[in-house]
Amino acid sequence: MELIRPKWGWYWGIWTLMGFYMATWDLAVYPSASILRLLAMNLVQNWIWGFLGLFLLWLANRWPIEAFTWSQWRVWSLHLVASIAVAALGLFLAYVVSLLVQSADWKEPLTLTMLIKGLPRFYRSYFHTNLLFMWAVVAVFHGLRIYRKYKAREVEAARLETRFAEAQNLALRMQLQPHFLFNTLNSISALVHSNPEGADEMISRLGNFLRTTLDAPSEQLVTLRRELAFIQDYLAIEQVRFGDRLQVETQIPAELMEFRVPNFILQPLVENALQHGLADRPQGGLLRLRASRDSEALILEVQDDGEGFVPGREGVGLANVRARLGLIYKGRHRMDILGAPGHGTLVTLRLPLDLPGEGHA
């Protein structure tokens, strides 16, 4: 039983309670009968039913009812037939027990004829009640099963949410790379003397950059326009720092600007491209940012002409982008990293267009 951890104490407890309950019922009908005898009879009967109910539980565990649909008719029929059979057998055994108890008062021994004589009346009186018991067994089993499944799903959802928050937290922390921040401040302290206008510009760029980072919207998706504005502040700062060593080419058609993308999704890719395409090469490099679309997807490309991505050496940034895309798009996206040694790296994201709350161009 993978979903139901058996709680046998409860199972037998309930059958025992039923025995007590039915003993009081019999007492109401036959007030002159011995209480102890009625109790003993009903307990034995209910325990027999409990024992037979195990078979129904085994069946239910083996072939559980998954849905209230016609496609499940075989399973429904199986449980219907099984419960009728178990109820019938259980009732027969209960009848035998009741006769044995009664025959203790009689002078003559119990015979087959006597047994058969009273049977139809016994079935007419009790069969439907007994069948209900057996259905209750199957129903409680399925009720518990659905509850456990629901709980498991809830735990799973909570775990996804935690991972989501972790990914977001990491993404945010990546914006505030201390190295980037302190180098930028250092550049500003040089510009203050040589190019006050440039220093002014740089301070406002850095301000915008930090503001975007700190005011990160709580929703996961922002417009491409907003994401690009953030990237452009970042790149403008890097261009002042690296001068001629950094060339940037952007091709983003205006009609794609309102499409929504996960926030900060481009920044780790751009940062990676700069690190491998530029920071690691004295002669500098070229960074290309492109966006396009086809009928199903928005396609974002970040390309550098650096050393080329080595498969299997995926850093925190890329892994985080991958994890976040997986959580948001649940496999309906694609992320491809194409690297050629000495010829740079191309990262392509294909993001589905039909997300709920999607903006339209």
Added chain:
Amino acid sequence: MSLRALVVDDESLARQRIRHLLRRATDIEVAGECANGLEAVQAIEDLKPDLVFLDIQMPELDGFGVVEAVGPNEMPPTLFITAYDQHALKAFEVHALDYLLKPFSPERFHQALDRARRWCGQKSAEQGPSLEAVLAGFRQEKPWVDRLLVRQGDRHILVRTAVLQWVEAEDNYVRLHVEGTSHLLRQTMTGLLARLDPAQFRRIHRSAIVNLDCIKEIQPWTGGDHLVIMRDGTRLTLSRTLREQFGDWL
């Protein structure tokens, strides 16, 4: 007495900043500027500056790579500059070497400069802070290199360890075999092995280290030795005594 200084940083604005601050120090003249580690190694050997302003994060060969290439004992008094590097800072703190954190104030810069002046004034290298100890400390944090600096004629080039196929011992040198060519490096086998990532490089013989990615096959050979055949066809010996490290493979 005027001190000749070399300014090394890959960002031109950062070099400009130091130049600007040095205008107030009339006893220091900027002898040269370098935009990367390789240029810096060359300039230190050519210009023999009295003082080096050395940025730590630079493309290809970083500040520590420069010290290592020049040799900690041959390195002039050095003022390290960094924006952020926890490994480096730890090494500096442990060995009480002064350093500058970007962005720094003029006061802080001149304070560090005063200390560097005193260092330059020391008659012998032993009296100054030990670069060798700092380098050793830094290596503990980051033991493996991804590039090796080798001399080719009168200039230096960098060899990426990823393209290094195997290394051969040659007297007091090691010969680095890369595709189509080889380079001599003044280094011992043990010294080099300590700097190479053991996930990629293993010593297979007294006189050979191989890049595991470049092995094509390994065959049993005589006397418990094995024959290692490299992708380019080179045949090397895996000696019996070093065989255990390939335990899972053989």
